[in-house]
Amino acid sequence: MLAASNFLVPNTTFVVELVAFLAVLGALAKWVLPPVNRALEKRQQTIEQALSEAAEARERARRAEEEARRAIEEARAEARALRDEAARLGEQARQELRAQGEEEYRRLVARASSEIDASARRAADQLRAQVADLVMVAVEKVLGEGLTLADQERLVERAVRELEAEMAGRGAEAGERAEAGR
């Protein structure tokens, strides 16, 4: 019999194989694949969630870092401004103090020189009075009495002028010394 000896011709085993395949297909489709698919989807969700969370965290970290950098930058700028301000104020204070000092110095010098002038004038006045008296006494002693009033005055005038010239010379000298000491 040709059909029986030809292995390319199927026999009733075909039905058994078909049933076996369909049974396995049914079992896998009903009981095995759904839970696997659920697990796969759940894992996919978990991974997606984890990834999105990670991205979010990264974004948050980035923002925080940026904020920190900005804060540092701000603080640095502020510090720089403060330093500049301090330097400015210091410079200003220095200038003011310097101006004050110079003012004070000028004032002191002016007062000292005016005092000097005053005391010199006072001394000159006193001296003039004394010298006049002395000259009078000396002249009277030498010449005896009889000196007219006009003579007296002329003599005194001359003596005082000489004295004043001498005093003026000494005063200029004192002024030069004061200049050098400054």
Next chain:
Amino acid sequence: MPEVMDRALAVPPIPVGDHVTAKFLGLTFDLDTIWSTALAAAVVLGLGFYLRRKVSAAVPNKVQILWELIIGWVGDQVEAGLGRRYRHVVPIAVTIFVLVLVANWVEVFPGLWHNTDYLPSPSADVNLTYALGATVFVLTNAASIRARGLRGYVRAFFVRPRLLAPIRVLEELMKPVTLSLRLFGNIFSGGIMIALLLAIPIYAFPFTLAFSVAWKLFDLFIGAIQAFIFALLTILYYQFAVSQEGH
């Protein structure tokens, strides 16, 4: 060729396509194919139910990783070629791949001292491959009719050029045949190759055994490739069946 040498190198008769058969109500059953199919199905279902019991969304075990690899690949193929509407194709292609793979690998030990294997690869029997091919044929054509309607299904064979209509019908009819016979031929010939290699007397060629082992390893690889091709073609035939351009 001297007769002595001829006899020395004589090959023992290699059985080709023989099966342990039984008759029932006048019908022939290949018992060896049936029980090796049962074994393959048991392995697949065992792995499947083991997976079902241990399935985890967090840390999958090795069996689950294997299944997920297969399901993920098939799912990607189906989604890319057919879209989410045809998700029911996934279990079909997965079952075909896994069952064919295990069926191809059942025959690790060829029947060395018998005329027939006790545990032949069921895919070396046309009954299994025809059954699979017929299933794919019915399912894809049903999907085609559902997608375009009976009128559209018939019209798809008669698009211009009309002259090609018989070719198109023939092509559609040949699909399950080629699908079946490709798998059958590969696995069937693998077994014959082993038998042939082992039939070479060891004094004639000392590396017989090593060659057999090497071939067997290659045969396992072929088994995996053929399972892969069968599943891939199933998805592709679905794609052809429901695509709007026709055949």
